[in-house]
Structures are given as structure tokens and as C-alpha cells.
Amino acid sequence: MKNKALQEQRIRGYFIEATKEILKSEGLKSVSVRNIAEKAGYSFATLYNYFKDAKDLVFLCVQDFQEECNVYVTTRTAKAARGEKKLRAILLAWLEYFVQYPGIFELFFMEKLSDLNKQPDTAPMITGFLDKLCEGEWKYLIAHKTVSSAVAANKKAALLYGLSGLLLLYINRQTPSGYPAFLKAANTFIDSQLKEITT
Amino acid sequence: MKNKALQEQRIRGYFIEATKEILKSEGLKSVSVRNIAEKAGYSFATLYNYFKDAKDLVFLCVQDFQEECNVYVTTRTAKAARGEKKLRAILLAWLEYFVQYPGIFELFFMEKLSDLNKQPDTAPMITGFLDKLCEGEWKYLIAHKTVSSAVAANKKAALLYGLSGLLLLYINRQTPSGYPAFLKAANTFIDSQLKEITT
DNA sequence: TTTGAAATTTGAACAGTGTTCATTATTTTT
DNA sequence: AAAAATAATGAACACTGTTCAAATTTCAAA
Structure with a gap:
């Protein structure tokens, strides 16, 4: 039955x-x-x-939210030109999603993992998510010899760290203060990370 | 009386x-x-x-911890050669301090500010602290024409975002996993941010 | 359909939180 | 020493999470 x-x-x-x-x-x-x-x-x-408890439950939401974020990002970046342009659009849409739902940022990046956590290892799922969203564009850029895969690996990491930190400071510490300033900071940071890529 | x-x-x-x-x-x-x-x-x-409450109290500790961190960083970087070398040393010592006291990282970057917070505006005090630690070296580099002050401003921000994010992921999500991997990631990130500065 | 056993749902109970406030204790002033 | 002002305190209340025995529901067998 x-x-x-x-x-x-x-x-x-x-x-x-x-x-x-x-x-x-x-x-x-x-x-x-x-x-x-x-x-x-x-x-x-x-x-x-x-x-087991409410924490268990809360981390079971991660997959669903990632799928939701994935849809959010994909629909908003569908018409961007492949490569660097689309990569930038993905990064900005990813930021936008968490600004819109700070509670989800909290869950993804701030909530303490329970000692023996889920079967699908939650931590790598979260930290690897941005890479997954950008995967296609990085492959595209590497295939077109715009960047080496070694340099790409560094830039992926730098973008993950920088944008996570920017969100952390914006959501928790109002720095930069105000969404326009946040967007400016995000663009400036992305510019500085991708500047050698601009064709 | x-x-x-x-x-x-x-x-x-x-x-x-x-x-x-x-x-x-x-x-x-x-x-x-x-x-x-x-x-x-x-x-x-x-x-x-x-x-007012325990939250008030907790944020009153921020100043003291910043002073402690300041001493920690200053003593450990006293003998570094001025300029880029010393700047790197300061950034690494700053990271070290928070890795050693994750509870203080939590307080600085993750604890929600109470609605009407302290008289000394806590948020800018926290977000501006790394800049304050590095202030001397950036001035030195700018004075010696190694970087323009405009570029320096960008790099300051990128380092703050990136290193905050790296700490966030390391402390909360075990990414990178293990202190050696963390250190490697930190150095790689700092390298990529400062590479144009290397004289 | 009725019965009874298995499975599920539930609220009481306990130990923790934060917070307020009237009562107690202390200190200071007279 | 007595009175007044100040400070310290625990009881009480409303929340948390969690467990567990009791109540309820489900469902197959008679």
C-alpha cells in the first residue's frame, strides 16, 4: 500500500x-x-x-527556494547576449532575488546548520548554487577563449565571496545605504572582477 | 556627587x-x-x-572588540614592510581574528541591529573598521603613486565585501573546508584584488 | 457492521527564553 | 535614629522547544 x-x-x-x-x-x-x-x-x-525539529524543516526549504531563484534568474536573463553580458545579468538577478527576500538570504547564509545535517549536504548545495547558475556562461567564455579555466575559477570564487559579503552588509548593516547605492556598489564590484574579460 | x-x-x-x-x-x-x-x-x-535589553549590551561590546582586534592586528603586522606587504598582513590578521572568535564575527556581521540603535552609529562603525585598519597603508600607497585614490576606493570596497563573504561562508558553511583551504582562498582572493598594485 | 488493534494526532507538562513591576533591601539625607 | 530616595530582586506572564502519555482516528478482520 x-x-x-x-x-x-x-x-x-x-x-x-x-x-x-x-x-x-x-x-x-x-x-x-x-x-x-x-x-x-x-x-x-x-x-x-x-x-526532527523546525531546523530540519527549514533547511528542506532550501531546494525549493533555489528552484524559485533559478526560475527568477533564468526568466530575467533569457534575452541577454551570451557571455559576459549574460553573466552580469545573472549575478544582478541573483542579488535582486535575495534583496527581495532577505529571509531567504538569512536561511541560505546565516542560519546555523544543525550538527548532523541533511542527507543532501546542504552547505555545498548553497555555496555551489551561484556557480551552478553561472556555469553555462563560464563554459561559454572558456570555450570562446575569453578566459582560461584557471582564471575563471578564481573569478567565480571572488564573485561568490564579494557578492555574498555585499548582500550581508547591505541586508544586515545598511551598507551601502539605499538600494541605488547598493546597485552601484554591486556593478562597480562586478566591473572590477570582470574587467579583463570585457571583449 | x-x-x-x-x-x-x-x-x-x-x-x-x-x-x-x-x-x-x-x-x-x-x-x-x-x-x-x-x-x-x-x-x-x-x-x-x-x-535597555541584552541586545543593547551586546552592541556595546563592539567598541571593545574592535580595540582588541586593532591591537591583535597591529602587533602582528608591526614588522611588515610598509605598503602592499603590510596591507596584506593586516587583511590576513583581520581574518585570523574572526576565525579565532567566530562569536565576534557573528556579533559584527550577523546579529540584527535593534530598530533604534545606539548613539554611536554601530553599523558604520563595523563596516568602516577594516578601512580604518588599512587606512595608513592605503594612504602610503596613494602618496607613493602606486595607486590612484579612485582605484584604491574600489579596491577597499572589493576587499571588504570579498573578505566578509569569505568569512561568512567559512564560518557558517564550512566553505572552504578546513583552515588551510580557507587561507589559500583568502590569499588567492587578496592576490587577485591587489595584483595591479604589486610594484 | 462491529470489534479491536495499530497508527496518528494531540495537549499537558517541563525547561528554557525576555520583560515588567510591585516588593524588598540598601543607601543617603535629614 | 528616622525618613526619604535609590537600587536590587524575584514573582509573574508570555513566549520559545521538546517529550510523552492519553485521546482519537484509521482500517482490517470477524
Whole structure:
């Protein structure tokens, strides 16, 4: 009887959906066992029948948000010219997504991982996500001899560090202050990292 | 009668010292009103006679930790040759300090600021701190015409973003995994940012 | 359909948080 | 020494997470 498994998966889905809603609207601070359960339509105690704890649940949202971000970025960069132009567009769209949903940035980069975390190793999934989004363009640039793969590796890392840090400071420390200043800083940083690539 | 003010300042100091101890050893997660008060030798309720709340208290530690970090960096970079060499040493020592005290990194970069925060604007104090540490060397490099002040401004920002992001990923997401890999990543990033400066 | 066992859902209970405030204790002034 | 001002405190309340025995529901067998 697979009905059992199906129903169980559905209920898990209700909890995950509730958690995602809270994360996107109120942010991580409002994620509580009782909060999630109420939105899911169950008692808080029921959550423990399906998940180890709320932290477990929260990290199960990462995949869904990455897919959402992937769609966000892909649709917004579809018409950009391949190569450097599109790479820049992807980076900016990635930033935009987290500025729009700071709670998701919190989850991805700030929430402490539980000691023995999920089966799909969450940390590499998160840190590798930007690379995955940019993968195609880097391959394109390397194939067209615009950059060597060694230089590309360095630039990938520099962009990940720099843009994560920029988001961290903007979201948590209001630096730069105001979205226009943030965008300017982002563009300046990306310019400086990609300047040797400009054909 | 200024005895009153002196004694009051002393008691505030006990609370601040207790908070600093907890932050350095157990980290932000262990900072609680009752925890701090016990270490300070007072009841938890007394804390509210001297501070708005524990968050207030926690951000009052920032200045002290910055001074400590300043000493840490200064002593470790005293004998470096002025200019690019010393700049690199400062950046690495700054990273080292936060790797050694991840709880302080948490406080500086991850803890949410209370809505109406301190009189000394905490956010700019934190985001401007690395620049302050490097100020002398950038001035030196600019004076010796190694870089223009415009380029220097860009590089300062890029280093702040990149190194903050690197720390964030290393401390929270084990990426890179292991201190040697972290150091390698840090050096590679710094190299790429300073490469045009090398004389 | 009724019964009974297995599975699921649940709220009570406990130990932790932060915060307020009336009561107690101390210090200072008279 | 008595009175007034000041400071310290614990009880109380509303939240957290978590466990577990009890209540409820499900469902196959009679």
C-alpha cells in the first residue's frame, strides 16, 4: 500500500509550504514550531512526527527556494547576449532575488546548520548554487577563449565571496545605504572582477 | 556627587565584561539576560536598570572588540614592510581574528541591529573598521603613486565585501573546508584584488 | 457492521527564553 | 535614629522547544 507514503508526503508538504510562507514574509525570526504547525493546520506536536525539529524543516526549504531563484534568474536573463553580458545579468538577478527576500538570504547564509545535517549536504548545495547558475556562461567564455579555466575559477570564487559579503552588509548593516547605492556598489564590484574579460 | 556616576559606570562595566566573556567563549547563542547577570553577579532584573535589553549590551561590546582586534592586528603586522606587504598582513590578521572568535564575527556581521540603535552609529562603525585598519597603508600607497585614490576606493570596497563573504561562508558553511583551504582562498582572493598594485 | 488493534494526532507538562513591576533591601539625607 | 530616595530582586506572564502519555482516528478482520 503506497497510499501511506503518498499521504505522508502530502502532510510533509503542508508543513514545508507553511514554513516557506513564513520565511518569505516574516523571515527566520518568526519561524517557530507552533507558528508553522498552525499555518499547516496541525498541532505543534504533530510536526515532530514528520520532522526532527523546525531546523530540519527549514533547511528542506532550501531546494525549493533555489528552484524559485533559478526560475527568477533564468526568466530575467533569457534575452541577454551570451557571455559576459549574460553573466552580469545573472549575478544582478541573483542579488535582486535575495534583496527581495532577505529571509531567504538569512536561511541560505546565516542560519546555523544543525550538527548532523541533511542527507543532501546542504552547505555545498548553497555555496555551489551561484556557480551552478553561472556555469553555462563560464563554459561559454572558456570555450570562446575569453578566459582560461584557471582564471575563471578564481573569478567565480571572488564573485561568490564579494557578492555574498555585499548582500550581508547591505541586508544586515545598511551598507551601502539605499538600494541605488547598493546597485552601484554591486556593478562597480562586478566591473572590477570582470574587467579583463570585457571583449 | 560624581560617586554615583562612577559606581554606575562600574556596574555597567561588570555587565559588559560578562557579556564579552560569553561572546568570546560560547558565542551569541549563549548570551541571555539571566546568563549575563549571573556572570556579572547580579539578578537578571538588575540588568534592566542599566541597559535597555541584552541586545543593547551586546552592541556595546563592539567598541571593545574592535580595540582588541586593532591591537591583535597591529602587533602582528608591526614588522611588515610598509605598503602592499603590510596591507596584506593586516587583511590576513583581520581574518585570523574572526576565525579565532567566530562569536565576534557573528556579533559584527550577523546579529540584527535593534530598530533604534545606539548613539554611536554601530553599523558604520563595523563596516568602516577594516578601512580604518588599512587606512595608513592605503594612504602610503596613494602618496607613493602606486595607486590612484579612485582605484584604491574600489579596491577597499572589493576587499571588504570579498573578505566578509569569505568569512561568512567559512564560518557558517564550512566553505572552504578546513583552515588551510580557507587561507589559500583568502590569499588567492587578496592576490587577485591587489595584483595591479604589486610594484 | 462491529470489534479491536495499530497508527496518528494531540495537549499537558517541563525547561528554557525576555520583560515588567510591585516588593524588598540598601543607601543617603535629614 | 528616622525618613526619604535609590537600587536590587524575584514573582509573574508570555513566549520559545521538546517529550510523552492519553485521546482519537484509521482500517482490517470477524
